[in-house]
Amino acid sequence: MKKGDDDPHTWLNEHGDYLYRFAMSRLHNEELAADMLQETLLAGWKGFDRFAGQSTIRTWLVGILKHKIIDHIRREIRGRNLNEAIENDPTSAYFNANGSWSEAPNAWKENPEDLFSNEQFNKTLESCIDKLPEKQQLVFRMRDISGEDTQTTCKTCDVTTTHLHVLLHRARLALRICLNIHWFGKGSAS
């Protein structure tokens, strides 16, 4: 072990940008990424006796950061979501008994590049994701926002692949409606 290996200030100086970029790539939010970095440095400092020295400090810290991010997503969703009851079979809200659309989707005219760079749209999207029931939101955030693969998402969220697909289907039905109401349905929204 070299000097400074156990000092979180040194970690911040040497690995801070790297860890911050990692957090940004999962969360896409500067303030949140910095918070996660802070929690990671502190957890590393408190748990330094568990660092076995088999990996580099950086790899070890990334491991802690990954857990912090997943914990955060879980915690956030639990704290905010009150909509759990409709998680049973929400698809009945979108389709008639015979399986046809109860409210027909319509075409959206805007292209993904413009929307992606539109801050207002990103806020709308975020608030629609926030309204999803817990499990749907968790899998949608892991899979589509953080870009985790199917296997990791299933393992982290404790669902089967089949259930994951059911939850994503429900999440997308709900998101589509929400965006249609709050963005695309507004005429010249952009």
Next chain:
Amino acid sequence: MKHACKEVSKLASDSLDRPLSFFERLKFKLHLSMCGHCRDFDSNITLIHNITEMMHATDYGQTRLSEQQRKRLHDSLNSSIE
């Protein structure tokens, strides 16, 4: 064909996460060729999916902590560690 919209919307969603089987794809394409609502649904959720893909494809290679953030982190480490 209308009775199949619910099922087809699931295939549209699944196709973003896994390859559809031959028969699923056949059913899906056939239905879309006849149903504008499901075509719109498919393109709506594909658009959302494309946007989220852009998010995690964002290259943060040049991203750095700002001096302000860095200072705040050092400060909060100091106050937590002492």
